[in-house]
Amino acid sequence: MKAESAPTRERPKILPSNPGKIGESRPRADGVPKVRGEFEYSSDLRVDGMLWGATLRSPHPHANIWSIDTAEAEDMPGVYSVLTHEDVPGRKVYGMEVPDQPVLAWEHVRYEGEPIAVVAADHPETARRALEKIAVDYEILDPITDPAEALREDTPKLHLSGNVLKEVHIKHGDVEATADVVVSGEYEVGMQDQAFLDPESGMAVPDGRGGVDLFISTQWLHIDRDQIAESLDLPPEDVRLTLSGVGGAFGGREDLSMQIHSCMLALDAGRPVKMMYNREESFYGHVHRHPCKMEYEHGADREGNLVYVKARLVFDGGAYASSSNAVCLNAGTFACGPYDVPNARIDSYMLYTNNPPCGAMRGFGAVQVCFAHETQMDKLANKLGMNPVELRLKNAMKPGDKFPFGQTVPEPAPVAEILERVENMPMPEEEEIIGRDLRRLPGGVSNVTRGEGVKRGVGYAVGYKNIGFSAGFDDYSTASIALSVEDGEPIIYVHTAAAEVGQGGVTLQAQISRTELGVENVAVLPADTRIGSAGSTSASRQSYVTGGAVKMACEAVRGKVFERVREEFGDEFGGELSMEDGSVLAGNRRIVALAELLENGGIEETVVYRHKPTYPLDENGQGDAHFQFAFAAHRAVVEVDEELGLVRVVEIATAQDVGKVMNPQSLEGQIQGGVAQGLGLALLEEIQMKDGKVQNASFTDYLLPTILDMPPVRMEVLELADPDSPYGLKGVGEPPTISSTPAIVAALRDATGRELNRVPIKPEQLAGIEGEPIRRAPQPGSRGPVADDLGSEA
Amino acid sequence: MPGYYRAELSAEMKITPSPGAEKSPTEQTEAAREAAGDTGLAHEAGPETVVLAGSREEVLAAMSKVIEASLDAGARTVEIKVEAEGDAPRFGEEHANRE
Numbered sequence: 001m002k003a004e005s006a007p008t009r010e011r012p013k014i015l016p017s018n019p020g021k022i023g024e025s026r027p028r029a030d031g032v033p034k035v036r037g038e039f040e041y042s043s044d045l046r047v048d049g050m051l052w053g054a055t056l057r058s059p060h061p062h063a064n065i066w067s068i069d070t071a072e073a074e075d076m077p078g079v080y081s082v083l084t085h086e087d088v089p090g091r092k093v094y095g096m097e098v099p100d101q102p103v104l105a106w107e108h109v110r111y112e113g114e115p116i117a118v119v120a121a122d123h124p125e126t127a128r129r130a131l132e133k134i135a136v137d138y139e140i141l142d143p144i145t146d147p148a149e150a151l152r153e154d155t156p157k158l159h160l161s162g163n164v165l166k167e168v169h170i171k172h173g174d175v176e177a178t179a180d181v182v183v184s185g186e187y188e189v190g191m192q193d194q195a196f197l198d199p200e201s202g203m204a205v206p207d208g209r210g211g212v213d214l215f216i217s218t219q220w221l222h223i224d225r226d227q228i229a230e231s232l233d234l235p236p237e238d239v240r241l242t243l244s245g246v247g248g249a250f251g252g253r254e255d256l257s258m259q260i261h262s263c264m265l266a267l268d269a270g271r272p273v274k275m276m277y278n279r280e281e282s283f284y285g286h287v288h289r290h291p292c293k294m295e296y297e298h299g300a301d302r303e304g305n306l307v308y309v310k311a312r313l314v315f316d317g318g319a320y321a322s323s324s325n326a327v328c329l330n331a332g333t334f335a336c337g338p339y340d341v342p343n344a345r346i347d348s349y350m351l352y353t354n355n356p357p358c359g360a361m362r363g364f365g366a367v368q369v370c371f372a373h374e375t376q377m378d379k380l381a382n383k384l385g386m387n388p389v390e391l392r393l394k395n396a397m398k399p400g401d402k403f404p405f406g407q408t409v410p411e412p413a414p415v416a417e418i419l420e421r422v423e424n425m426p427m428p429e430e431e432e433i434i435g436r437d438l439r440r441l442p443g444g445v446s447n448v449t450r451g452e453g454v455k456r457g458v459g460y461a462v463g464y465k466n467i468g469f470s471a472g473f474d475d476y477s478t479a480s481i482a483l484s485v486e487d488g489e490p491i492i493y494v495h496t497a498a499a500e501v502g503q504g505g506v507t508l509q510a511q512i513s514r515t516e517l518g519v520e521n522v523a524v525l526p527a528d529t530r531i532g533s534a535g536s537t538s539a540s541r542q543s544y545v546t547g548g549a550v551k552m553a554c555e556a557v558r559g560k561v562f563e564r565v566r567e568e569f570g571d572e573f574g575g576e577l578s579m580e581d582g583s584v585l586a587g588n589r590r591i592v593a594l595a596e597l598l599e600n601g602g603i604e605e606t607v608v609y610r611h612k613p614t615y616p617l618d619e620n621g622q623g624d625a626h627f628q629f630a631f632a633a634h635r636a637v638v639e640v641d642e643e644l645g646l647v648r649v650v651e652i653a654t655a656q657d658v659g660k661v662m663n664p665q666s667l668e669g670q671i672q673g674g675v676a677q678g679l680g681l682a683l684l685e686e687i688q689m690k691d692g693k694v695q696n697a698s699f700t701d702y703l704l705p706t707i708l709d710m711p712p713v714r715m716e717v718l719e720l721a722d723p724d725s726p727y728g729l730k731g732v733g734e735p736p737t738i739s740s741t742p743a744i745v746a747a748l749r750d751a752t753g754r755e756l757n758r759v760p761i762k763p764e765q766l767a768g769i770e771g772e773p774i775r776r777a778p779q780p781g782s783r784g785p786v787a788d789d790l791g792s793e794a
Numbered sequence: 795m796p797g798y799y800r801a802e803l804s805a806e807m808k809i810t811p812s813p814g815a816e817k818s819p820t821e822q823t824e825a826a827r828e829a830a831g832d833t834g835l836a837h838e839a840g841p842e843t844v845v846l847a848g849s850r851e852e853v854l855a856a857m858s859k860v861i862e863a864s865l866d867a868g869a870r871t872v873e874i875k876v877e878a879e880g881d882a883p884r885f886g887e888e889h890a891n892r893e
C-alpha cells in the first residue's frame with residue numbers, strides 16, 4: 001500500500017541567514033525556539049494516516065524464550081502489524097562494531113528491556129494494549145551482573161565466544177619497574193546516563209516501491225542507514241534518512257533504537273509509522289556510560305618524578321557490544337593521564353554482562369580513568385608531602401614526550417600551562433556561613449542546620465582525550481557547497497550529513513562558508529543521506545572533520561570562481577584574487593560582483609575530507625592511534641555539610657586548549673554543559689542497578705543537576721593552533737566533562753579528609769554513615785548502641 | 795558491517811538441521827554453535843545462524859570447524875555467506891585532502 005501522504009510536519013523553511021564569520025559569537029538559529037518550547041523535535045513528527053509503533057520488552061535481564069504467541073494481538077481491531085524476529089527480512093542482528101544485538105530477540109534475552117516484538121496500531125493506547133496480548137513463555141535465568149564474575153572461566157557464557165568482549169594491554173618501558181614511593185588504590189565509576197531531553201523517536205514512511213524514508217533523530221545518519229538496510233535486506237539507496245529535530249545525544253543516539261523496528265512496521269503495514277519512547281522506555285532504549293572498576297598503582301622517586309603506572313581496568317559492557325571496543329581502547333591509552341610516564345603496564349578489559357548495554361558517552365573511556373589517575377596523583381602528592389598542582393606540573397607531558405602507547409606527544413600540548421592558569425585564577429570570595437541566604441548553603445533550603453557543619457575544600461584535576469575516530473578508522477566527512485544567485489544576490493547552500501544534535505554545528509558550517517566565500521547569505525540544507533557520510537556527531541569531531549570538509553568545498557568553489565574570472569577578465573590583476581562582500585577582488589580592487597559573474601549559472605563542488613592517518617595498536621598496545629588531543633584543567637571549590645552530607649559547588653575554574661575559538665558563545669556553552677555533566681557524575685547521576693534491573697528509570701529518580709546546582713564557571717581558553725587541523729581548531733565538547741568530576745571529588749576530599757574512591761559521591765559517604773561509622777550518643781528516647789561500644793563518648 | 799572496527803572477513807553460516815538424523819535438530823544446531831563459540835570469533839545472528847568475524851585466515855579455518863561439527867551432528871545443509879571487507883580508501887591516497 002502506498003503511503004497516503006508525505007509528512008505534514010512543516011519543514012522549517014530554509015531561510016538564508018547572516019551567520020557572521022568564524023571567531024564571532026552568533027546565536028544559534030535553534031536556540032530561541034528551543035528555549036520557548038517551539039522547536040520541533042523528532043517526537044513532534046506527525047503525518048496524516050500514520051500508525052503508532054510500540055515495543056514489547058523483556059521484563060527479565062536474563063531468560064530463555066520458549067515461545068512467542070502474537071495471535072491475540074494480531075486479532076485486535078486497530079492493530080495493523082505485529083512482528084517478531086521471524087519477520088526480520090535480512091540480518092537479524094545489528095551493531096556498530098560487532099553485529100551481536102538482535103533486532104528482535106529469538107531464543108534469549110540478555111538485558112531487561114530487550115525488544116522482543118513490535119506492534120503498529122491506529123492509536124498509541126491500542127498499540128500498548130496489543131503488547132499486553134502477546135504471550136511470551138520465559139525460562140528465567142540467573143543474571144550475571146558483576147563484570148568480575150563474568151570474567152571468571154567457570155561463569156556461563158552470555159555469547160558464543162565468551163564474556164570477554166575486548167582486551168587491551170599496553171606495555172611501555174620497563175613493566176617491572178620499582179620506585180621509592182608507591183601509592184595504590186581501587187576506584188569505581190557508576191553507570192551514568194546521557195539523559196538527553198527528547199526520547200528516542202522517529203517516523204518511517206514507505207515509498208510504495210519497497211523502499212522507506214526514515215525521519216529520525218540520530219548522531220550518524222549513514223551508519224544507521226547501513227545497519228537498517230542490512231536488516232531490511234534492501235540496498236542502501238532504498239533506505240533514505242533525513243535528520244529530524246534532535247533533543248540532545250551525548251553518545252546515546254549513536255546506536256540504533258527504534259530505527260529498524262519502525263521501518264519494518266511501516267513496510268509491513270504500508271503506512272507511515274511513528275515510534276516514540278516514553279522516558280522509562282528511553283532508559284532501556286539507549287546505551288549508557290560504562291561502569292568501571294579500576295586498580296591503580298603509581299610509583300615515583302622521592303622528588304616526585306613518576307617512575308611507573310600500573311592499572312587494571314574492568315568495564316561493564318552490558319549485554320551487547322555497541323562501541324565498547326573503542327571505549328576499552330581509549331581508556332587504556334589514557335589511563336596514565338597527561339603525564340610523562342616512563343614505564344607503564346595497563347590492562348583494560350571489557351566484559352559482557354546482563355546489565356544494560358553500555359556504549360558511547362561524552363568522554364568515551366577517558367572519564368573513568370581520569371577519575372582514578374587524578375585521585376592517585378593527589379594521593380601521591382599527599383604521601384610525598386607535595387602540593388598536588390606542583391606534582392602535576394613536575395610530571396606534565398609536553399610535545400616530544402612519548403605517550404604510554406608509543407605515539408609522540410604532538411604540538412600543542414599545554415598541560416603545564418593550563419594547570420598554571422587554573423591555579424592562578426582568583427579564588428571565589430569566602431562568604432560567612434552563619435547568617436547567609438539559605439539558598440547558598442549546601443543543599444539550599446533543604447539544609448535544616450545553620451551551617452555549623454559546613455567546610456570548604458579546593459581540588460584540582462587535569463585530563464585529556466583524543467578527538468575523532470582513531471586506531472586506523474577511515475574517518476571522513478563529505479560536504480557540498482553550491483554558490484548561486486537568487487533575487488539578484490549571491491547565496492551559498494551548504495549540504496552535509498552532519499547531525500546537529502545541539503552542538504551548534506549548523507551555525508558553524510554557515511560561519512565557515514561565509515568566511516571562505518565572502519557571501520552574506522548562507523542556507524544550510526537539512527542533513528540527509530542524499531550526500532555522502534559526515535561520520536558521527538561524537539568524539540568532539542564535527543568541527544574538525546565536517547568543518548574541514550565545508551572549508552575544503554568552499555575552497556574548491558572559490559577556485560572555480562577564480563577560474564571563471566580569469567576566463568572572462570584575463571590574468572593581469574595586479575594582486576591576489578579574493579572574495580569579499582559578494583564580489584571578487586584583486587587586492588583592494590573590485591573586479592566583478594558574484595551576482596554578475598554567476599548570472600549564467602552557479603558553481604557546486606562536493607568534496608570528501610580526511611584528517612591525517614591513524615593506526616591500530618600492536619600486540620603491546622603501541623601505535624600512532626590518535627590524530628589530535630585536547631586538554632583541560634579544572635579547579636573546584638566546594639562547601640560540604642558534613643552533618644548532612646550535602647554539597648554546594650561554589651565555583652569551577654577551568655582552562656582549556658581549544659586551538660581556535662570558532663564561535664565564543666558556542667564554546668562557552670560546551671564548557672558550561674560539559675562541566676554540568678561532570679558535576680552530575682561527581683555528585684548525582686547514576687543508573688541504580690539491582691540484579692540486572694534498572695531501579696530509577698525516570699527523571700524523578702535519576703538525579704540530574706539543575707541550574708540551582710550549577711556554580712559559576714570561570715574559564716580561560718588557550719588558542720594554540722593545531723598545525724594539521726582546519727583553522728588550527730581542536731574539538732571542544734568532551735574535555736570539560738573529563739576532569740571536572742575528579743576536581744570536584746578532590747575538593748570534597750580536601751574538605752572532609754575522606755577517601756571517596758567511587759563516583760557519584762553519596763551523601764552518606766560524606767556524612768560518614770557509609771563506611772567507618774561516626775560514634776554518637778543516643779538521642780533521647782533511643783536505646784542506641786550499648787554503652788561499652790561507645791567508649792568515652794557514651 | 796560499518797563501524798570503528800571492521801573485520802577483514804566475516805562468514806554468516808546458517809545450519810539447517812536434518813530431521814532424519816540421530817541427534818535432535820536442537821542438538822545439531824547446538825553442536826555448530828559450540829564449535830563456532832570455541833573459535834573465539836562467533837556471535838549469534840539468528841536462531842540457526844552464527845557469524846564468524848576476524849582475519850581471513852582465522853575465519854576460513856573456523857568455518858571448516860563449524861561445518862565439520864554440523865555434519866558430525868547430523869546436519870546436511872550449511873548455507874554460508876562470506877563477505878570480505880573492502881579496504882577503505884586510505885589516508886593520502888585517491889580521496890586525500892584536495893588542498
